[in-house]
Amino acid sequence: MMPQPRVTFSVITAAYEAAATIGAAVESVLRQTYPALEMIISDDGSTDSIAEALEPFKADVTVVSNPHRGPGATRNAALRVASGDFVVILDADDVYEPRRLEALAGLIQRRPELDIATTDAFLERNGNVVGRFYNESFPFPEEKQRGEILRRCFLFAPAVRRERIDAIGGFDESAEVVPAEDWDCWIRLVLDGARAGVVQEPLVRYRLHAGSLTANRAQSLRARVAVLEKAAKRSDLTAEELDGLERSIARRRRDAVVAEAAAAAATGAPDVRARSLAMLLTHGVGARERLRAAAGVVSPKIVCPSGTSPVSTRRTSSGSCLSSRGERSSRCTVHIPGLGPKTLSRFNPCSFIASLKSRSGRS
Structure with missing residues (x-):
């Protein structure tokens, strides 16, 4: 059996007012045991000091500056310059574990029919792990993915085959789908025939934040x-x-x-x-x-x-809120x-x- 060609990844990050967190996100990509082909930071018209925060990494990342138009347009700007076989999502306030891209590449090479690959993630608040993205009540569905993606967003920070996401026109840029523009994209991909797989190991740290x-x-x-x-x-x-x-x-x-x-x-x-x-x-x-x-x-x-x-949190892809204890409701x-x-x-x-x-x- 011929060996599968090496998979290349373009990590894309949409950033808005993310000067405080973007450095840790970039460093987590640069520490990968399986190096990314490139990391693209697409800035959504930030007014903070993100340019200064990215200065130490200017030789390692590509920065795309945009007027403030929202996350869909900002991610699409990154997609237009990406050249990897797969684009991988990383939010500006999350970090990858060092083996994440290695695990994704291994999954894709073992299962070349996949168009989407992801891993589990730690849910983290104030530096403490409060849960995991996938669990008994929210499992990753290996079967009937069309029906499941219409019921809940079961994909988190996935790697997506670039020609697949190009074929559907990328992310919806309209305001009415924010902050669910990612779910909209995954729905269109899966309904158009994309197949998703998972590595059941938490290899992202998904930061929860206090708020309204x-x-x-x-x-x-x-x-x-x-x-x-x-x-x-x-x-x-x-x-x-x-x-x-x-x-x-x-x-x-x-x-x-x-x-x-x-x-x-x-x-x-x-x-x-x-x-x-x-x-x-x-x-x-x-x-x-x-x-x-x-x-x-x-x-x-x-x-x-x-x-x-x-207490909040950031939204989750499942369409529910996570409390500071990792619970999905507030009584x-x-x-x-x-x-x-x-x-x-x-x-x-x-x-x-x-x-x-x-x-x-x-x-």
């Missing part, structure tokens, strides 16, 4: 709805795939309504009642969320459990003045609102 969970989650969910609605327009979906896609869209629409109501309550937005009412009337919302929505209509104070606060309790915390397993919003109004003296 509720607002980011609402935006992320709306972007995912836009991505799935775009996919639903394809004519090559099977009846089973279309049925699963419709369920996925409905679930994320519902989750987006809940997240928007939570964001409005957390920020004291003037439309908090309207957002809460929308959540209350949305089909499929769970009892706890409906309780919170009813409280929002009557102006309660919504707080998190004592001693905690919402809250409704505290209603005069009534205390409320939880119900079976909930009638109309009677609940009526009881609140009667207690508060409102008609």
Whole structure:
């Protein structure tokens, strides 16, 4: 059997205001046991000191400067100058373990039918590992990848065969798919026949950051709805795939309504009642969320459990948020003045609102 030709990698990094983290990302690529053909930093019109941060690496990286247009356009600018067999994604605040490219090359050489290759990743916060990207509840699917990619984004920082990503036109540059432009790209690749494989070893450190969970989650969910609605327009979906896609869209629409109501309550937005009412009337919302929505209509104070606060994180490709402990949800309790915390397993919003109004003296 003839040996497979050596695989070449172009590592591409879209950077925006990433001066504080870009150095570690570059160093992790330069330390690879299997050297990359090139590393391309595509800067999305940053106004920080990223140029100075990259100065020590100017002989080792290619920098592409762009006006500020968003992650899709910024990645596409890097794709246009990439020359490797595969392009490999690295976010500006993540780092590779030294063996990542070696592991990807080995997988591709063992399985030349693959167009997409990835590895597991450590989820890290403040330097501490809090989980892994793939686990029992979120496995990598070896089979039925078309249906799975419409249900969840199971690819993380993958290596993609360059002619494949060129054939689909790269990343969507429109604002409505941000920050889910990567999932949109992987959907189009898999539905067009690309096959994905994984090395079940965590070889990336995916950094989680504190921030505003509720607002980011609402935006992320709306972007995912836009991505799935775009996919639903394809004519090559099977009846089973279309049925699963419709369920996925409905679930994320519902989750987006809940997240928007939570964001409005957390920020004291003037439309908090309207957002809460929308959540209350949305089909499929769970009892706890409906309780919170009813409280929002009557102006309660919504707080998190004592001693905690919402924490973020960066979005994950699975379409959910990760807390500082690596969990995929954030629990809250409704505290209603005069009534205390409320939880119900079976909930009638109309009677609940009526009881609140009667207690508060409102008609």
